[in-house]
Every structure is written in structure tokens, then in C-alpha cells.
Amino acid sequence: MVTADRTLADVSESELLREIFPFFASSAVLSVGPGDDAAVLRTGPVTVATTDSMVRGRDWLDEWSTAGDVATKLLTQNLADIAAMGATSTAILVSLLAEPTTSLAWAVEFARVLGERASAAAVVVAGGDLSSAPPGVLMVSVTALGDLGGRQPVLRSGARPGHAVAVNGTLGRSAAGLALLQGGADPQAAADGIHRSCLAHHLRPGAPLTAGPEAARAGASSMIDLSDGLLRDGHRIAEASGVRLSLSPTGLLDDHAALVPVVGDAAWDCVLAGGEEHSLLATFPDDVPDGWRTIGLVEAGEGVTLDGAVQQPRGWDHFRA
Amino acid sequence: MVTADRTLADVSESELLREIFPFFASSAVLSVGPGDDAAVLRTGPVTVATTDSMVRGRDWLDEWSTAGDVATKLLTQNLADIAAMGATSTAILVSLLAEPTTSLAWAVEFARVLGERASAAAVVVAGGDLSSAPPGVLMVSVTALGDLGGRQPVLRSGARPGHAVAVNGTLGRSAAGLALLQGGADPQAAADGIHRSCLAHHLRPGAPLTAGPEAARAGASSMIDLSDGLLRDGHRIAEASGVRLSLSPTGLLDDHAALVPVVGDAAWDCVLAGGEEHSLLATFPDDVPDGWRTIGLVEAGEGVTLDGAVQQPRGWDHFRA
Numbered sequence: 001m002v003t004a005d006r007t008l009a010d011v012s013e014s015e016l017l018r019e020i021f022p023f024f025a026s027s028a029v030l031s032v033g034p035g036d037d038a039a040v041l042r043t044g045p046v047t048v049a050t051t052d053s054m055v056r057g058r059d060w061l062d063e064w065s066t067a068g069d070v071a072t073k074l075l076t077q078n079l080a081d082i083a084a085m086g087a088t089s090t091a092i093l094v095s096l097l098a099e100p101t102t103s104l105a106w107a108v109e110f111a112r113v114l115g116e117r118a119s120a121a122a123v124v125v126a127g128g129d130l131s132s133a134p135p136g137v138l139m140v141s142v143t144a145l146g147d148l149g150g151r152q153p154v155l156r157s158g159a160r161p162g163h164a165v166a167v168n169g170t171l172g173r174s175a176a177g178l179a180l181l182q183g184g185a186d187p188q189a190a191a192d193g194i195h196r197s198c199l200a201h202h203l204r205p206g207a208p209l210t211a212g213p214e215a216a217r218a219g220a221s222s223m224i225d226l227s228d229g230l231l232r233d234g235h236r237i238a239e240a241s242g243v244r245l246s247l248s249p250t251g252l253l254d255d256h257a258a259l260v261p262v263v264g265d266a267a268w269d270c271v272l273a274g275g276e277e278h279s280l281l282a283t284f285p286d287d288v289p290d291g292w293r294t295i296g297l298v299e300a301g302e303g304v305t306l307d308g309a310v311q312q313p314r315g316w317d318h319f320r321a
Numbered sequence: 322m323v324t325a326d327r328t329l330a331d332v333s334e335s336e337l338l339r340e341i342f343p344f345f346a347s348s349a350v351l352s353v354g355p356g357d358d359a360a361v362l363r364t365g366p367v368t369v370a371t372t373d374s375m376v377r378g379r380d381w382l383d384e385w386s387t388a389g390d391v392a393t394k395l396l397t398q399n400l401a402d403i404a405a406m407g408a409t410s411t412a413i414l415v416s417l418l419a420e421p422t423t424s425l426a427w428a429v430e431f432a433r434v435l436g437e438r439a440s441a442a443a444v445v446v447a448g449g450d451l452s453s454a455p456p457g458v459l460m461v462s463v464t465a466l467g468d469l470g471g472r473q474p475v476l477r478s479g480a481r482p483g484h485a486v487a488v489n490g491t492l493g494r495s496a497a498g499l500a501l502l503q504g505g506a507d508p509q510a511a512a513d514g515i516h517r518s519c520l521a522h523h524l525r526p527g528a529p530l531t532a533g534p535e536a537a538r539a540g541a542s543s544m545i546d547l548s549d550g551l552l553r554d555g556h557r558i559a560e561a562s563g564v565r566l567s568l569s570p571t572g573l574l575d576d577h578a579a580l581v582p583v584v585g586d587a588a589w590d591c592v593l594a595g596g597e598e599h600s601l602l603a604t605f606p607d608d609v610p611d612g613w614r615t616i617g618l619v620e621a622g623e624g625v626t627l628d629g630a631v632q633q634p635r636g637w638d639h640f641r642a
Contacts, residue, residue, distance in 0.1 A: 032474055035561075036474075036476050036477055037477070037544075038371035038402045038465075039371065040369050040406065040469070040474045041370060042367055043364065045363055045364070047362055047363075047364045047368065049359060049361075049412075049414055050360065050448060051448070051462075052450050053462065055454045055458060055460070056455075058452075058454055082358075084359070091370075093370055093464055095462060126370060127372070129372045129462075131374055131376070131379075132379060133379055134377075134378035137457075137460075139374075139376070139454075143372055144359075146359070148361070157357075223358075225358050
């Protein structure tokens with residue numbers, strides 16, 4: 001029974017698992033689900049796989065993020081990486097490493113929302129790991145597996161001069177939401193639509209998951225999940241492909257204008273360098289499909305330019321300040 | 322360039338990745354390796370998947386374990402879970418969450434030994450995650466994928482009365498090694514063969530990986546990796562199968578005798594309840610294959626008995642003291 005004052009130290013591992021497993025729906029993909037030494041699932045013959053973790057104090061703060069927010073963000077980070085290969089996610093494994101004083105309610109709510117959001121994305125929770133951690137540590141991790149539907153994966157390295165550069169999804173909203181929180185905004189209440197949208201996108205982002213496979217079918221030559229900012233992730237495509245991404249401010253004006261009421265002069269910074277957005281950046285040799293907007297052109301050269309000016313790869317780097 | 326005084330904060334993420342990637346051999350399994358949004362690998366149509374994490378201060382202490390020890394133990398934990406399904410591991414994803422003051426040498430040595438040991442087990446490092454963590458936190462995680470070779474998985478639930486209970490690998494050595502370390506033993510130097518064996522098994526365990534698929538081919542009716550102790554893991558088979566495991570002390574006398582010079586009166590405790598051993602426990606309807614030794618019999622009933630006396634499921638529980 002979950003009550004507000006119980007902690008993980010108050011239950012055995014098997015009791016906790018009994019609380020959590022019902023949140024994880026079954027699926028035709030899954031032959032053996034959580035509870036044995038390993039999961040058994042139908043995947044392949046070609047499988048896409050990725051893993052991403054979040055640790056409290058660095059990737060989220062309990063003052064701002066609920067357990068459900070963390071579950072949503074962690075899931076989105078992983079599923080967006082699968083989508084960015086042009087694949088559809090099918091299954092995840094999930095890990096929780098928590099100090100024994102972690103509230104049972106937090107763990108149960110994390111599992112509940114993770115199961116709910118995974119089901120909504122037609123993704124099955126195949127298994128995972130539950131383990132105790134030293135004082136102060138709370139860490140969650142997901143490994144996602146996906147299916148290419150017989151297509152070739154869309155890599156970062158296929159952009160060629162003449163291809164269009166396009167984005168699917170918002171830009172800068174997560175960074176603007178973070179700025180609001182750092183400025184003292186209440187994560188639960190926001191003044192108007194765009195403020196609320198930015199806060200929500202930072203705390204529990206979605207991603208254009210179906211746009212990844214759609215882009216692959218439309219012939220996308222390269223694709224990346226925008227997790228570390230348009231400039232940094234754009235540089236990654238430029239470097240892997242041996243080309244230059246020439247971005248046009250015109251294509252970004254709407255993104256910028258939307259954020260001015262939220263962060264003022266910092267709007268361009270959010271659009272160009274804001275991380276954790278999980279929109280998709282891709283290049284297309286032919287027509288840019290519906291739902292994507294063109295923001296530039298692939299040229300011979302290197303790096304990323306904006307209105308012709310060379311841009312440094314600003315954005316999130318994990319170990320540097 | 323790795324020197325003793327550099328930390329992760331002194332290098333960019335891409336510099337660190339350039340140091341690490343060369344340690345990860347390629348393989349025919351891997352179409353797209355580390356460096357894109359996700360890995361692409363040939364697996365399936367049925368894939369076995371598991372994940373396991375280790376966190377400093379709980380799963381290892383830097384005073385006792387080198388980075389290479391941690392890599393070895395983490396890999397063994399995961400590959401043993403795959404083996405316990407009767408499968409052969411093919412690929413792993415690896416995560417490192419580290420405070421920025423973590424020494425660069427630790428991270429590089431962890432990756433070097435992980436790559437070396439994975440290659441030795443014919444397992445490819447397909448990808449992973451590298452992320453910073455708050456002060457004090459160092460966490461490593463592996464997700465392993467495996468192949469059943471067209472066989473059915475060996476679950477915990479197939480033991481039936483009359484089947485033999487058998488073990489492949491040592492018992493109690495990891496726990497005895499831990500007791501030596503807790504008693505002040507130097508992890509780098511040990512007096513004689515069995516002391517050294519116990520220390521080594523605790524710090525950098527191996528597991529009888531090929532015995533898992535061999536047991537499956539020999540018709541094993543249930544199997545589990547001994548990660549939490551013979552009694553606790555034996556109870557898991559008993560509960561999942563709805564049977565009793567009746568263990569005979571006779572089958573365990575050699576394991577016990579080997580540990581008496583190391584831990585004296587605690588030898589039975591190590592054999593019965595010692596965790597992190599990563600030997601395999603299985604049941605067989607027919608002949609017990611080579612390399613396995615019979616330690617008991619499956620009977621109608623529940624739980625685990627030793628010489629007829631009911632045993633509580635002692636052993637490691639993650640959140641309870």
C-alpha cells in the first residue's frame with residue numbers, strides 16, 4: 001500500500017515490483033516480460049537501440065519536476081533518438097537506482113506514468129533494473145529498442161550540398177521554460193499559453209516521434225534529435241556529412257517571435273542553442289514533407305552559418321561548465 | 322591525452338568519445354555503432370534483453386575496485402542474466418554518469434577493459450550514454466542483448482517435481498572475498514590460492530556464460546543467475562515454478578570446505594546466502610550435463626529446504642538493510 005510517508009526501505013524488492021509491474025502493459029512484441037533474468041522480445045532482424053539516463057540534481061530538480069515529469073522526459077529523450085534514425089520504438093528497459101529513503105510514492109508514480117506514456121506510444125516495458133544507491137542519489141535510465149520497418153537507417157552523415165535543411169517541432173521552448181523556472185516561475189502555474197507551453201516543454205517534453213519514420217520514407221538524407229541545441233546538433237550533421245549547414249534567419253523568425261514575450265533578448269539564444277527540445281532536424285534531397293519547415297540549405301564547406309555568418313557550436317556539453 | 326591529473330571537466334564530450342571509441346571493436350552484428358543517435362544492429366527475430374547498473378559507494382568502493390574491476394563485474398552481471406535464459410550475448414549498450422571531477426584516467430580505463438572483456442566474450446559495444454552527474458555520483462550501466470539460437474528461453478517457472486537441481490560454477494566465493502576486504506585484506510595481494518580466488522571473484526567475477534546455452538540444449542527446465550544468493554535465488558525458482566527445491570548438504574560440502582580456511586564459521590553463510598556469485602542454478606528433467614553438479618531435487622511443495630529443514634530466503638535485498 002502506497003502512503004505518503006513510506007520509503008523504499010519499508011518494502012522488499014519483490015513488494016516494490018508487485019506495485020510496479022501492473023503499470024506495464026503487455027504486447028505482442030513481448031514473449032517474456034519483467035520478472036525473469038531477462039526479457040524476451042520479438043525484434044529485428046535489424047534493431048535500433050539507444051540508452052539515456054537522468055540523475056536528480058543535474059537533469060532534474062525535485063522542486064520543479066514531479067516523478068511523472070521525469071518519466072515523461074526520460075521516455076521522450078530515448079524515443080526521439082530512435083525516431084531520429086527513422087525508426088519506430090517498440091520496447092524499453094527501465095532502471096531505477098534510488099537511495100533507500102526515496103519515497104515509495106515517487107517510485108510508484110514514476111512507474112505509473114512511464115507505463116502510461118509508453119503504452120500511448122505503443123511501446124512495451126520489457127524489463128529493467130531496480131537497485132539501491134548511496135545517500136542523495138536518484139537515477140533513472142531507459143534503453144529503447146526500435147524497428148526500421150525494412151528501411152535503411154537515416155544517419156547523420158548523408159547530407160549533401162543542395163539538400164534542404166528542415167526541422168519538425170518547436171525550437172527553444174525547453175530552454176525558455178528552464179529560464180522561467182530559474183527566474184522563479186511556479187512550475188504548476190503559468191500566466192498564458194506560451195509561458196505554459198515553454199514550462200510544459202521543459203518539464204515533460206513530447207517529440208514528433210512519427211515524423212522520424214515519415215522523414216525516412218520521404219527520403220531524408222540525414223537526421224538528428226535536437227537534444228543539445230540547433231547549432232551543436234547542426235554541427236554534428238555538418239561534421240558527420242562533411243558539409244556546411246547554411247541556416248536562414250527567415251525560417252526561424254516565427255520560433256524567435258514566439259519566445260520574445262517569454263525570455264525577451266534571450267529568444268535567439270533559446271532558438272539556436274537551447275537543449276532538450278527533442279524536435280527533429282533533417283536534410284532532404286527532394287521535397288520537404290508535410291509538417292517539416294525549411295530553415296536552410298546544405299552547402300559545400302563545414303560548420304553551420306546563420307545568414308552567412310559562421311556560428312560556433314554553442315549548446316550543451318555534458319562535462320564542461 | 323590521458324594524464325593522471327586530468328578530469329572529465331578538462332575535456333569536451335566529443336574529445337572523451339574519441340578516446341573511448343577505439344576500445345570498442347566492430348562486429349558483423351553491428352550496422353551502425355557508437356556516434357549516431359542510436360545503434361543499428363542485427364538481432365532477432367527473438368532477442369533477449371537485460372540491464373544492470375552499478376553505483377559507487379553501494380556496488381563498489383574505489384579503495385577496493387579499479388575501473389577495470391568495475392567494468393568486468395558490470396559486464397559479467399549482465400552477460401550472466403542473458404546466459405541464464407539459455408541465450409548467448411551479442412551486444413551491449415553502456416552508460417557512464419559521472420561527476421565532472423571524475424578522473425579521465427578512470428573513465429578511459431573503464432572503457433578499455435569493458436571493450437576488451439566484451440570482445441573476449443564475442444560481444445560488441447553498440448552504443449551508450451555519457452552524462453555528467455552531481456558531486457559524488459559515479460554510476461555505470463549496461464544493457465545486454467542476446468540470441469537464443471532458435472531455442473525457447475529457459476524461464477524460472479519450468480521446474481517440476483523429480484527434476485534434478487544443479488549448479489554450474491562456484492558458490493560463496495564473492496561473499497568470502499567481500500568478507501576478506503571488510504576484514505582489511507589488501508585487494509591487490511592475497512596469501513594463497515583460495516584467498517586470491519575469493520578476492521578476485523568478488524572484485525572481477527567471471528560467469529559460466531557458455532553453460533547457459535549448453536543447459537538449454539540439454540533440456541534445462543528452469544535456470545537463474547545466482548546474483549542474490551543460492552537460497553534467495555532458489556526461492557525465486559521455487560516460487561515461479563510452484564515447487565520446492567530440496568537441497569542436499571552433500572552436494573555443497575566441497576563448496577563449504579573450500580571456504581572454511583577463508584571465512585571459518587561463516588562458510589555456510591557464504592555458500593547459501595552469498596550474493597554476486599554469477600554462477601548458474603538450473604533444474605534438469607533428464608541427465609545433468611557435464612560441468613554441472615547436482616545439489617538437490619525438485620519436490621512438490623514450496624520454498625527451499627536444506628537436509629529437510631525449511632530455509633528462509635536469505636540473501637541480498639536491494640532496499641532493505
